[in-house]
Amino acid sequence: MNVPLFPLNSVILPQGRVPLQLFEPRYIDMLTRCLKEDRGFVVVLLQDGPETARNAAFYDIGTYVRIIDFQQLDNGLLGITVEGEVKVTVVRSWQQDDGLNVGDVECLIAEAECDVPECYQELPSVLRALFRHPAIKDLDMDVNYDDARHVGWRLTELLPLDKQEKQRLAELQDPLERLDRLQELLEVLEGES
Template sequence: MGRIPLQLFEPRYLDMLSDCMKSDRGFVVVLIKEGDEVAGECEFYGVGTYVRLVDFRKLENGLLGITIEGTSKVLLTESTKGADGLYSGRIEHLIEEEYVPLPDEHLELATLLEQLERHPAIQALNMSVDYEDGRQVGWRLVELLPLSKEEKQFLLELTDPLERLKQIEYFLSLMEQ
């Protein structure tokens, strides 16, 4: 799966990251559906991504910069808020999508992805993409395109790589208008 950079500064996340590193495990990134995590209670979407830390460094602004890499889609079955404000929960790993060769009708999406990967910020993520794999092309575009969080969530929740590619093309057509 893909990689994204994050900046950490809140003690609860620094503690979580330390625990993950000590126990050699990852954590789940899931989008907030309603509410505000910092100010109070919130509701999460049901599908998220299990991630692992692949790099960390101190940033010029003094914060901790990390790069995480998704390893699998997960279903959030339960969540609770701890005394420190950090949410924890139970997850189920979802079945991995099967390899799908990129159909000729979606070759332009692979070309777009190659163009996006030339940007220095994307190159810094050191991603590896199989441009013949329809799953990977779709996943990387969902990560990199300037889509709304709801659109990204919708695309993440799809289980058919070909349908994801069709929907990406639809969202791109809306951007062009």
């Protein structure tokens, strides 16, 4: 499928939500087309540089998202909230004359649903604590704290990890491998505080 690509400095995964502020004409046009055609776009993580860069280098594994809400913000910008649907790989990408990145993408195989094993029971507790933060609570996300995929996806999005690490976690297709890595990273974070 051929879709617009939206390079960001953050990761979103299936069933995750993120608020965005749009001000560049290329993205406002993209939003208008997506709403008119009832389709989404793909959020890809920037490898480096600012989100407003014209020639952005980005990773080729991202998430197809749909717009679930939009409103005019107090600062005059257009605010949207998107929700992740499925992880994709960008097979080919190019830039249109208006600067919008577009690409051909293929959906990745859905991760297998599985319960959070006993050895990772600290992870859902950490996630519950993060979900008490007002900014996260406002996103009104449904989370299944027993599903290893949901716990791993939300922790990948929300923990203060460097973006290369977030990308590595996002690219994993095994939810238990992701939980194992998150457990290691959490121990490092706890050791630093």
